[in-house]
Amino acid sequence: MSGHTITQEAADTAAPTSVTQSHAARELGLKRGEFELAVMLGRIRTVGDPAGGRRRVPHREIERVRAGKGFPEAWLERIRAVGTTEGAALMDISTARFTRLARTGFVTPVKFYLNRYRAVVWLYLAEELGQFARSESNAGLLTGRASGTLRAQLDAGVDLRARNWRGRYAGALLRQSDDSWERAAAVASLLDPVQIAEIIRDPYERAYLRRLVPAPFGQGAPESPAGRILQKITTADDPDEIRWLRANLTIGISRARGERPAPRPATHPVPDTGPASPPRTAAPEARPRPLRAPDHSPPPTALPHEESKERASEPRGLLKWMRRRGA
Structure with a gap:
């Protein structure tokens, strides 16, 4: 027993x-x-x-x-997510009015997908839509004529659905982890690679962040039509949004470096082969040959002059951008 x-x-x-x-x-x-x-x-x-x-x-x-x-x-x-038609029915408004509210940021998408025609289908949390409709402060948005400010935004082509979704997505990723490198990767996942390279010069740090980035949405290869649409939605394009992400990445990567360095390729020492044998005497007519590194010597991971060229060709980053803004 x-x-x-x-x-x-x-x-x-x-x-x-x-x-x-x-x-x-x-x-x-x-x-x-x-x-x-x-x-x-x-x-x-x-x-x-x-x-x-x-x-x-x-x-x-x-x-x-x-x-x-x-x-x-x-x-x-x-956690039920609904599309435009069902969302409008829940709020007892037309689909046109619902779309206007979504484009101007009054309701925020919780997820999206591409249909078979590669059109973006935005989904909203049913629980949030019900709360929005029941709030007395929103009654004027659900009935009557749209305000002049709202009409001006719509006439200018304002569409905040993608930006608001990115903000929500970034917040969700940051809540999931207390690890500084994972949090920096969450912010970096919404920036263009050029923006990331301006802030993070070390290629090993950039590679480590790519490893920690959340799993991709997986609706097509990066260079496919669907992949390009997804890239556009998931990459910040608004100047204010980019500034916020860049500032947070700068702070986040600094904290991550303080906790631990990014992993780098391991270097293996050359094994000791014992005492060197006495050199053989060359024949008088033989010409000395140049010395060569042993075959088992590991190649260097990066040449100093190559790294200098790479760093010299990259932009100065956030400080240079801030000086331009202050000029």
């Missing part, structure tokens, strides 16, 4: 304390999109993978979600 107990305790101790996100989704009976949205909204908490892989879900978190009131029906209703 005691032997069985000891064996069982040892098995429990050896069991992993967390599982992959796909495994957690299956245990909770959630579809992939439902699970990802729940993580983004903070309804399911994740932890970093010690091995450096994708974030994982603790067993205790799965148990907490299962034990929640009304799981799964009421819980799923809180």
Whole structure:
């Protein structure tokens, strides 16, 4: 009896304390999109993978979600995302008015996808739309003629859906982790590579951030038509938004460096082959040959003059931009 107990305790101790996100989704009976949205909204908490892989879900978190009131029906209703038509019906307004509210930033998308015609379909949290419609302060936006300011914005082609989604997405990524490098990667994921290179000159640091960037949305290769659309949506293009991201990346990378350096290629020392054998005397007519490095010597990772050229060709970064703004 005691032997069985000891064996069982040892098995429990050896069991992993967390599982992959796909495994957690299956245990909770959630579809992939439902699970990802729940993580983004903070309804399911994740932890970093010690091995450096994708974030994982603790067993205790799965148990907490299962034990929640009304799981799964009421819980799923809180993460239900709807499109324009269903969202307008929930708010009892026309789809045209709903689109105007979304374009001018009164309602913020929670996710998006590309349909078979490569058109962007924005989705909104049903719970938030219901709260917006029930608020008395929003009554004037749901009925009557649009204000002059609103009409001027729409006439100018204002569309804040992508920008507002990026802000929401960045906030969700920053909430998920306390690791400074992961947080810097979350900010960098919304900037153009040129912007990142201006701030982070070290190629190993940039490579490390790329490894930590959240999984891509995966709707087409980067150079495909769908990939270019996704790149446009997920990359900041508004000047104020870019300034905010650049400032946060500058602060974030400084904190990350203070915690630990970015990993670099390991250098292997040349093995000691023992005492050198006495040199052989060359024949009088033989000409001396130039010395060569042993074949097992590791090649240098970067030549100093090449690194100097790379740094000299790059822009001065955020300080130079700030001086131009202050001129």
